[in-house]
Amino acid sequence: MEALKEMDEQIIPWFQSAAAQLLKDMPAEKAVALALAKITGNTELKVSTHTASCAMTAFLVIMAFFL
Numbered sequence: 001m002e003a004l005k006e007m008d009e010q011i012i013p014w015f016q017s018a019a020a021q022l023l024k025d026m027p028a029e030k031a032v033a034l035a036l037a038k039i040t041g042n043t044e045l046k047v048s049t050h051t052a053s054c055a056m057t058a059f060l061v062i063m064a065f066f067l
Contacts, residue, residue, distance in 0.1 A: 003065050036062055 022031045037043065040058035 022035075025031075026034075040062065042055060042058055
């Protein structure tokens with residue numbers, strides 16, 4: 001969460017309209033989850049050991065970003 005607090009807030013207007021539309025179209029938790037999946041390159045579920053490993057890696061990267 002600290003990483004988000006440290007961002008330059010002048011960037012917000014560039015994404016605010018898209019964020020508002022996304023939140024209008026779906027619940028906030030789903031919108032954030034889908035955005036994080038897209039950002040980390042996980043756009044479809046592929047059942048394999050490799051996928052589980054990649055998902056865990058993506059999760060750890062996301063957690064590190066927010067800590």
